[in-house]
Amino acid sequence: AQRVTQPEKLLSVFKGAPVELKCNYSYSGSPELFWYVQYSRQRLQLLLRHISRESIKGFTADLNKGETSFHLKKPFAQEEDSAMYYCALSGSNFNKFYFGSGTKLNVKP
Amino acid sequence: ETGVTQTPRHLVMGMTNKKSLKCEQHLGHNAMYWYKQSAKKPLELMFVYNFKEQTENNSVPSRFSPECPNSSHLFLHLHTLQPEDSALYLCASSPLATGELFFGEGSRLTVL
Numbered sequence: 001a002q003r004v005t006q007p008e009k010l011l012s013v014f015k016g017a018p019v020e021l022k023c024n025y026s027y028s029g030s031p032e033l034f035w036y037v038q039y040s041r042q043r044l045q046l047l048l049r050h051i052s053r054e055s056i057k058g059f060t061a062d063l064n065k066g067e068t069s070f071h072l073k074k075p076f077a078q079e080e081d082s083a084m085y086y087c088a089l090s091g092s093n094f095n096k097f098y099f100g101s102g103t104k105l106n107v108k109p
Numbered sequence: 110e111t112g113v114t115q116t117p118r119h120l121v122m123g124m125t126n127k128k129s130l131k132c133e134q135h136l137g138h139n140a141m142y143w144y145k146q147s148a149k150k151p152l153e154l155m156f157v158y159n160f161k162e163q164t165e166n167n168s169v170p171s172r173f174s175p176e177c178p179n180s181s182h183l184f185l186h187l188h189t190l191q192p193e194d195s196a197l198y199l200c201a202s203s204p205l206a207t208g209e210l211f212f213g214e215g216s217r218l219t220v221l
Contacts, residue, residue, distance in 0.1 A: 004151065009149070032208055034208070034209075036210070043113075043212045043213065043214050043215075044199070044210075044212040045211075045212065046209045046210065049208060049209070051208070086152070090208055093205075094140075094203065094205050094206070094207075094208040095140070095157060095159065095164060095165070095205075096154060096157060096165055097142075097154065097210055098151075098154065099144075099151050099152040100151055101149065101150060101151040102151075
């Protein structure tokens, strides 16, 4: 069965510190992985996707199939990065998306 | 208005009421979704529509009844709900090919 696990409900770091939000998954096929973000009073939106291999707002994520992980990283956190972050997976046809329970990132000044 | 629009934003209903949630998108997307977001739980996929056809019913109780009259509109009809159905209901659409979901702001439902 498909499952997305985000073990940390809350992560607090100081501005300028590195940040890593953990995501582990289980999926029977070959998954596509995503990170979505929800800033305060805004709707949920795509941050980045594995297939694009891009860096958005300084964030990157590497798919590790051996460890079934897709951790989100940023070397220097900014206060504006404070938000809820959701890891998600889909099959290759993008028909269904499964989300983790989210991690709240709090970047302190 | 661009993007995905959901109405109403807030809804309070009794257990015997019948109400509907509406979702509208004019992004030209082919797929639309209903998700349920409860406190401290993952987003739960409820229904998926591709090209107006329902392709997924994720074991949702029959007191939730979706309707997709065209590719731009999606409804969630609610009937004899339970207090545990109180949650934020999110609608999303997707062009499918890109794998990106576009979410509405949600309808906050409270069942008394």
